[in-house]
Amino acid sequence: MKKKLATVLLSGMLLLSACASNSNNDAGGTNEEASGGGNAKAGASEVTVWAWDPNFNIKALNIAADLYKKDHPDFKLNIVENAQEDVVQKLNTSLGAGTTKGLPNIVLIEDYRSQSFLQAFPDMFHELTGTFKAEDFAQYKIGPTSVDGKNYGLPFDSGVTGLFVRTDYLEQAGYKVADLQNLTWDDFIEIGKKVKEATGKPMISLDPNDLGIIRIMIQTAGSWYMDKDGKAPYLVGNEALKEAFDVYKRIMEADIVKPHSDWSQFLANFNSGEVASVPTGNWINASIKAEASQSGKWAVVPIPKLASQPDTVNASNLGGSSWYVLNVDGKETAADFLASTFGANVDFYQQLVTDIGAIGTYSPASSGAAYEAADPFYGNQKTIADFAKWTDSIPRVNYGSSTYAIEDVLVVEMQNFLSGKAIDDVLKDAQQQAEAQMQ
Amino acid sequence: MKRYFEKFKYHGLFLKMFIILVVSIIAVSVSVSWTTIRISERLFINTFSITNGKVIGQIKSGFESLNTAIVTAVNNIQQSGTVKQFLTEGGGSSLALSKTYYNMNKQMKQIAYNVDAFEIDISVTGANGRVYATNRANWPIADEALKREPMTAAAKAQPRRLLYQYSDGLENENGEREPIIAATKALMERSSGKIYGVMYLVMKESQFKRYYESYTSEGNHVVVLSNDGVIVSSDREELIGQRAPDLLAHALDIEKREIDYKDARFMDKDNIMLADYLSFYDMHVVNLIDKQWALGQLIDTKSIVLICIAIVGVALIIVFLIFRRLTRSLTRLVKQISNISKYDFHHYVAVSGSFETRQLAHAFNFMLDELHVYVEELVKTQKKQRNAELAALQRQINPHFLYNTLASIKIMVQRGSREKAADTINALISLLQNAIGNVSETVSIEQELDNLKSYVFINQVRYGERIKVNYFVAPDCMEAQVPKLIIQPFIENAFFHAFNAKQEGYIYVLVAQEGGDLVCEIADNGDGMELGDGSKLPKASSSRQLFTGIGVSNVNDRLKLLYGESYGIAITSEPEQGTQVRIRLPFQREPEDNTSFQQSS
Incomplete structure (x- = not known):
């Protein structure tokens, strides 16, 4: 009897200790946490x-x-x-x-x-x-x-681009909104000089590392960094580009530029009233209107065009x-x-x-009621209708596949150009580099 | 109630052993599991602290490599003339400014490239009010706000130190804040000690978290603590930005005492805490392991308890069955044995149950058998002895009796009454023949009566016929067997003692059947006597007795020995009225040698 009892107890103990040590295995270590990345595992709906x-x-x-x-x-x-x-x-x-x-x-x-x-x-x-x-x-x-x-x-x-202007500054320099319709970039420089003279404010805020303004200029002439097929760089012999570079340099030389280094400084420059105009896409609208204190002091006029190019329009993108x-x-x-x-x-x-x-x-x-609304911020200008109108006349260009790659080259060459390098050399070197990069 | 108690009495053994076993099984299982759990806990915590100590080491080295990258970038910015120019120069023409901005951008892009992988945004503010930011995604702070930031003042206060500072970040449109950690340092001219700017290498806390996040899990958290007790980064987002002075105290304690880990209470939970100091950051990396969670992973209390219960349950069922089998047979045996009354040795116990109880029952029954044999042997021996005694006694016919009787006969012959003498001699012959000759144990009432008559005849011859003897015998009792000479001593007694005062009287001998027994009654109407407490007849020792050895006194003993306690002699006596002796015997027809102690098995 004693023996049986001992056996029962012993086997019980063994079982107990066995089960206690069993669960040891899954201890320690740390669990990897799955991060929620892109989830394309979307259902049909x-x-x-x-x-x-x-x-x-x-x-x-x-x-x-x-x-x-x-x-x-x-x-x-x-x-x-x-x-x-x-x-x-x-x-x-x-x-x-x-x-x-x-x-x-x-x-x-x-x-x-x-x-x-x-x-x-x-x-x-x-x-x-x-x-x-x-x-x-x-x-x-x-x-x-x-x-x-x-x-x-x-x-x-x-x-679609427009030239956002501070009407108050322009008035100080003797300009009215009506005077600003269908400008050329040459007119823009002249106005800028006057404005700076009158108000001390630069005309434009530019980031030397972003040639957006060049793109605006050349598209007014229906030209682009690349040829019509969008395959090869089109820099040498691109008259529109050549003129745009020249305009850019003259803007700089006119000393009407306030530089910025990033988007937030760009916004700050016009929100703080530091610059008199902003030539850019319509999407800046919300950012301009963000500074409510400037309501009524802004207007939008058609983007200036290149003066010497044929078929150039006051519309760009x-x-x-x-x-x-x-x-x-x-x-x-x-x-x-x-x-x-x-x-x-x-x-x-x-x-x-x-x-x-x-x-x-x-x-x-583009013809609904919302498009015809007047915007008090812009002195009751029907900005949307204007933009819609300009949209229709934007020249069609082929952006090709390498816009930014070529622009990276142009940013460097632009600095060389500003430092005095001849424009033909600038474009030639840029063309070579761009071709080398695209191969 | 009493029944239950009775039951308990018989099941007491079972209950006692069973309870002891239950208690000990439970005690053993509980103590064994408890000890095992304790041991494994300690082992687990030790291993955990070792592995997590290594993890902390890895986290630390990750942070160090981050620091190295940041320090490289900081040095590059510090040594860059372009940066210095950008931050110190005054105004200038658009062309000049454009150039400066372009160069600055180029320079900073180059520097930022080295820390791009860490997703660090670099901002620099200059004494001239200029700000340059490679990117503001991590911390979209406006230039003016950045200049007013407390961390700017802190950086300027310690211009030689690279400070890692925490900020709650800015609220976005949804009202959420994304905390950031910025490495800040003042830009100082070495020669003059003039501060010309401050740089900020900003990373999101979520970015900072990457260095330890993969090591964390549900109950295993990491907290990075600044030296003033603010939680700078943690995988538990709700903690970020909170003050935790107690945690800092624990961390400092661990670092000071250089211990591996420590038990710390934090957020109402017991934690195993590991900590290390990140000297470059002036921060502490703290690893908190929720003890309950960690041990919960190790020990599935529920299943252990269930398994224990199952094992104990099974063990108890087995023990219960085995014990019941063992004790039930034992209990039954005990019950049987205790039910056997004192003189009743005929109840054998049933042989059943386990081997042990079967053996016990066998032994008991065997013992009973032995007892029977011995008792029988004893009875037989006693009987033999008694018979021998009796035989010897019978042979000791009192010589005086013979002498007296013969003397009486001589006188009869001398007187010439030959008839009477011859009858007397016949009676004496018959008496002697019966007393000596018949050796069989019992005689029929008829024979006994013949003897009595012979004896009475001789006595009447000798002492005259003043005492008359009458016999009343039921006819059906004639054949009944009685021990020899069982009645004669009482007749004798009556003859010689009952009629001392009275000169004449009667003696009656009655034999009848009564309730299955045979009753012989000898009654006289003689003197009677005062019965003392002994109720014994006076001991006779006289020359008038037929036998010297047989007296009334031992008749009773003889009867009880032969037939058992319920048989024997009862005497009633009244002075002047007479004496009555009742002899009670079993009614037996056939003469037999052995009477009551018959072996029945």
Whole structure:
């Protein structure tokens, strides 16, 4: 009996100690935390978008999503906000690696860059031809968003430019808004000198590392850094570019420039009343209006044009981007979402204008009531209508695939030019470097 | 109640052993699991502190490499003439300014390139009011606000030190703040000691976190603590920016005592805390492991308890069954044994149950058998002895009796009453024949009566017929067997003692059956006597007795020995009225040798 008892106890003890030591294994160590990256694992009715600028692009997306949800209650738009550089870098990394894993359904791409993606990775993008009427959109947007006549991008905002001016400063120098219509850049320099004389304020804020103003200038003449096919750099022999460089140098020499080194200083320069004009895209509208104390002191006039070029117009473009659908699961839903909002909905564009001041490039929408509204900030000027009007006359150019690569070269050469290097040498050297880089 | 107590009495053994076993099984399992858990906890905490100590080392070296990159960038900025020019020069023409801005941009891009991988934004502010920022994504602070930042003043106060400073960051449109950590240093002219600017290398706290985040998990947290007790960075975001002086005190204690780890209470939880000092940052990296969580990972209390309960339960069931089997048979045995009454040795116990109890029952039954054998042997021996005694006694016919009787006969012959003499001699012959000749134990009442008659006849011959004897015998009792000479001593007694005062009387001998027993009654109407407490007949020792050895006194003993306690003699006597002797015997028809102690097995 005693023996049996001992056996029972002993086996019990063994079992107990065995189970106590058993659970030792999963201790220690640290668990890796999965980070929430891009989530393309969207269901059929869930669409992921990458975009930047919460005040502009993301707001527009939210408006579109709300509209679309009315007809598609299951629809969910998952917006991932990334800086533009991050979007570009992530796209390059993923597409360059030949994978669409982790990529969104829809991505916003700046028009200057779109061709570089479309040409390098044609299979990665979902063709949108036929989902919307391309002829309803501003024609200068169709070039960057299509390849070989096939539409890949749905044009979004207009980068139509205008010259934002401080009417109060100009009046001090003896100018009225009416005097500023259809200027040339030469006129601009003269006015700038007068303004500085009268007010001590520089005419323009420029970042020496950003040649946006050059791009504005050459597009007024229907020219670009690249030839008509968008394949080769077109610097040597580009008269428009040559004149633009000259104008730039004369602006500098006129001593009417306040330099800035980044976006925030740029904004600060005009918000603080340090500069008298801002020649840039319409999208700056919101930032100018951010300084409410300057209400009534601003006006928008057509962008100056190059004086010596043929067929030059007082309309140009800076920036602007379009929506692209990537070739991943859910692309049909994504395409349908874009086509029925950004691609066809007039009311949507009216709402965009009233809510965000965003000007689209969808022509049927450019005549609604919202476009005709007068803006008290600009002395009751019908700015939207003006921008819409100018949008129609923006010369169509082929941005090609290497706008920024060439500009990097030009930024350096511009400094050389400013230091006294001859313009022909400057363009020749730039051409060589650009060609070397593109090979 | 009593029944329960009775039950308990018989199950007492089982209950006692079972309770002891239950208690000890539970005690053993609880103590063994407790000890094992304790040991594994200690082991676990030790291992944990070693691995996490290594982790801290790795975190530290990660931070050091970050610091190296930052220091390189800081040195580059400090040594750059372009930067100095940008921050010190006054106004200038647009062209000149453009050039300066361009060069500054170029220079800073180059410097920033080295820290790009760390996602550090570099800002510099100059004495001339100029600000340059490579990027403001991490900390979109306006130029003027940056100049007013407390960290600017702090950097200027200690111009030679690279300070790592924390800021809650700026509120964005959604009201969220993203905390930042900035490496700040004043830009100072070496020769004059004049401060011409401040640089800020700004990284988001989330970026800073990367150096330890992969080592953290649910209950395993890292906190980076500035030297004034502010939590600068943590994987627990709600802690960032809070003051934790107690944590700082613990960290300083750990670093001072150079211990591996320490138990610390933080946020109402017991933690194992490891800490190290990041000298470059003047910060402390603290690793907090939630003890409850960590040990919860190690020990699944619920399953241990369940397993323990299951094992104890199974053990108890097994023990219960085994014990029940063991004790039940034992209990039954005990019950049987205690039920056997004192003189009742015929109840054998049932042989069943376990081996032990079976053996016990066997032994008990065997003992009973032995006892029977011995008792029987004893009875037999006693009987034999008694018979031998009896035989011997029977043979000791009192010589006086013979002498007297013969003398009486001689007188009869001399007187010429030959008839009577011959009858007397016949009676004596019959008496002697019965007394000596018949050796069988019992005789029928008829024979006994013949003897009595012979004896009475001889006595009447000798002493005259003043005492008359009458016999009343139920006819059915004639065949009944009685021990030899069982009645004669009482007749004799009555003859010689009952009629001392009275000169004549009667003696009655009655034999009848009564309730299955045979009752012989000898009654006289003689003197009677006072019965003392002994109720014994007077001891007779006289020459008038037939036998010297057989007296009334031992008849009783004889009867009890032969038939048992319920049989024997009862005497009632009244002075002047007479004496009654009742002999009670079992009614037996056949003469037999052995009576009551028959072996039944």
